[in-house]
Amino acid sequence: MQTKPGVKRAFFYSIVSLTLLTGQSCTTKEDAQPDTRSTTDFLYQYSIITALLAGVFDGNLTFGELKKHGDFGVGTFNRVDGELVINEGKQYRIRSNGSVSEVADHDSTSLAFVKFFKADSSFTVQTAGMTLDQLQKMIAATLPINEIYAIRIKGTFSKLTTRAPAPAQKPYPTLNDHLAKSQVIFNLTNTTGVAVGFLVPTYMEKVNVPGFHFHFLADDRKSGGHVYDFTATQVTVEIDRTKGYYVELNTNTDFGKVTL
């Protein structure tokens, strides 16, 4: 969603604090980074979504290496064995049995989107109940279109629905065929935690996931996963406007065998 839709105001909310992105603040940030070779303020991604959709479920980048590219983000694991959440430099895996564990440096990923997160703006909302769609429209309404944003949502959710897939077996099917058979849905209630993710423009649709895309991790580290929907009662939203993105291609031989 890259348009600026009107925010539905049928629900009750109060914005406790709000700092908007301005040209001035961004200029200041860029001025502080005169080295244009720096990729610190870029989204980094390993492989592309189209490859995962086509069944390229193994990659050659370790999570130890991935840490060099970002301290925040989402992704998956080789064999699609769970959902990845990275927040404040810590990498977590949510498996299809609902377990949450820290990721081993020597494990590898077939797809990951990360960034060194540094908020350019933030706001807090208290509400009787705001859906994910409503919050996304509210976020989009504050942002210049056609750009790429890392977004962190911390707060309390009366309802939150996630999923995590069981690992695939070779020969790998397409991602949609695999998810249809193997994903497990988690219906969480009255949970606190953090949703981390990105807002990506449609011109990246074959490379990343266009629109909003979040993975959740509960504060008690006992639940999480790819976010389908939620109803929030109190959330703080932090937004990190990027300068662009870079893609490292998957060097697994399967990458060269599929039609992308």
Place this chain on the structure above:
Amino acid sequence: MQTKPGVKRAFFYSIVSLTLLTGQSCTTKEDAQPDTRSTTDFLYQYSIITALLAGVFDGNLTFGELKKHGDFGVGTFNRVDGELVINEGKQYRIRSNGSVSEVADHDSTSLAFVKFFKADSSFTVQTAGMTLDQLQKMIAATLPINEIYAIRIKGTFSKLTTRAPAPAQKPYPTLNDHLAKSQVIFNLTNTTGVAVGFLVPTYMEKVNVPGFHFHFLADDRKSGGHVYDFTATQVTVEIDRTKGYYVELNTNTDFGKVTL
């Protein structure tokens, strides 16, 4: 073109020398660059093709800054005032009057694709006459699909057709409307020079130019432009396999005003 079509052999050619890309040679190259944050072996691009197509003809990156991202590549100028050729660190502009000049560091670009060129493989062809399409098929037949390559073609051309656009005036039209009215075609004969460019997979189609894309510069620095077609008699092809690409978004306010 990312498939591996059969090379048409109706024309006569002899391959004088040929080194193919192998997994081994690439592993060696990557081993020499243990810093995974390095973007030296990545294609860098400023802005995206969809923005130029939509009429975003001004950008904020100077050619002095662009040098930090690559010593080889193609692109255009603000107002679409000519075609850019970068080879061996030197930046040239071919204008619609046919003139060739070195680019000033303080000028800016609205779209550029560059890399630090380092050939991973090369081959030389002598032929009674090989078209651009035939040579492209020959190149593609040697390369793993789904990847991004920088390609340099040096040699002698019995025929070579290029174009360069005159600068646009505000309010800017779409690129296709502008080219229809303003581009000038150059039909060169018996010229020697270098065609620089890239082979880009279709999943980058909204970001870069899918397939092959070359700009030409004559050895005598008296002609050049965006390559439409050629007939080559003797060419050396050098191929630089990239690890991926990165995109720096155009910070011009027009970028946030178009539907991409």
